[in-house]
Amino acid sequence: MKLYSPWATVNAQGAKPLSPRLDTMENKTIGLLAHFKGHSPLMLEVLSELLKEKYPTLKFKALQYKRDTSEIYKDPEFDRTIKEWLVGVDAVIGAYGDAGSCCMFHAYNCAYIEKLGVPTVMLVKEDLCDVGQKSATSRLVPNLRFVRTKIKDLSFVPVLDQNVIDHVIRPGLAPHVDEVIAALTSPLTEEEKTPFVKDNSMAEPFEYDGKAGDISDYFYRMGWTTGLPINAPTEEAVEEMLRGTDLPRDYVVAEIPPMMGEATVEKIAVNAVMAGCLPTYLPVLIAAVKAIVEPNIHLEG
Numbered sequence: 001m002k003l004y005s006p007w008a009t010v011n012a013q014g015a016k017p018l019s020p021r022l023d024t025m026e027n028k029t030i031g032l033l034a035h036f037k038g039h040s041p042l043m044l045e046v047l048s049e050l051l052k053e054k055y056p057t058l059k060f061k062a063l064q065y066k067r068d069t070s071e072i073y074k075d076p077e078f079d080r081t082i083k084e085w086l087v088g089v090d091a092v093i094g095a096y097g098d099a100g101s102c103c104m105f106h107a108y109n110c111a112y113i114e115k116l117g118v119p120t121v122m123l124v125k126e127d128l129c130d131v132g133q134k135s136a137t138s139r140l141v142p143n144l145r146f147v148r149t150k151i152k153d154l155s156f157v158p159v160l161d162q163n164v165i166d167h168v169i170r171p172g173l174a175p176h177v178d179e180v181i182a183a184l185t186s187p188l189t190e191e192e193k194t195p196f197v198k199d200n201s202m203a204e205p206f207e208y209d210g211k212a213g214d215i216s217d218y219f220y221r222m223g224w225t226t227g228l229p230i231n232a233p234t235e236e237a238v239e240e241m242l243r244g245t246d247l248p249r250d251y252v253v254a255e256i257p258p259m260m261g262e263a264t265v266e267k268i269a270v271n272a273v274m275a276g277c278l279p280t281y282l283p284v285l286i287a288a289v290k291a292i293v294e295p296n297i298h299l300e301g
Helices: 040-053 076-085 100-115 124-136 160-185 212-221 233-240 265-275 279-292
Strands: 029-034 059-064 093-095 122-123 145-149 252-256 261-264
Touching: 029 100, 040 093, 040 122, 040 160, 059 076, 093 100, 093 124, 093 160, 100 122, 100 124, 100 279, 122 160, 124 145, 124 265, 145 160, 233 265, 233 279, 252 279, 261 265, 265 279
Parallel strands: 029 059, 029 093, 093 122, 122 145
Antiparallel strands: 252 261
8 A cells, every 4th residue: 555654855955075184283273162151162172282282383363152052053153243243163063962962062063064065073962962863864964973972961070170071081182182183184085075865765655565454564673653542644645634734735834953854734734644633623723833843932942
């Protein structure tokens, strides 16, 4: 039988290759971009000291973005600030991807700097690198370079004193200094030079030849559900659901963060079928999808 996928198409047009790396670290000016947490600029200060030991001619410019879960390009005042700050900066190190939303938004902002043409590397807690990579990919910089560390989120440390620096931050960063240097200087691979092309094949309708009773399990294995039973989104069921609206089926109601999938009327209808909705519910679901991407909802944060 023909089934419809609930997975959305992602528009990957305009994906950016990485900016060319530095030819050397000697006599360069490195920007240190911290997020809003207090330990982030401290980590970058320690890293600058470690880098300076290897390259005494290095210079640094530090900047902290103090807004939580926000994208710089959507913040006109700080957008002007960072563009002024980037003048004379040869490369940028961003820190720190230490929690889910922090990692996500800092990766967005590091990807933005790459798109401005400045080579960038981001420090990330090792188990959150996948979050960072997906976030950068959703902002069309799929090959953003990351350096993984084991340093935990230090937000809950009562005092960020010399003891924390000496026993947590410095020993946590020291083994990764050469990785940071490599991320800023190693020539681009062919993949990094080539704009990313998103594979949207999982979003297409497909022929299912298994048992009807196994459809819920199949959708779960595909990563499309949480494992709860679903109604099969057959062609007939989706067509029936679409009777609930006069909007064209390919009309994009919203792009849903964080991966910016296109929630078309058809995709909303597919998900509505799976959830057991009636066609009369569809206008409410379309309104709900519009609502959740309003800025004041702050869905990702």
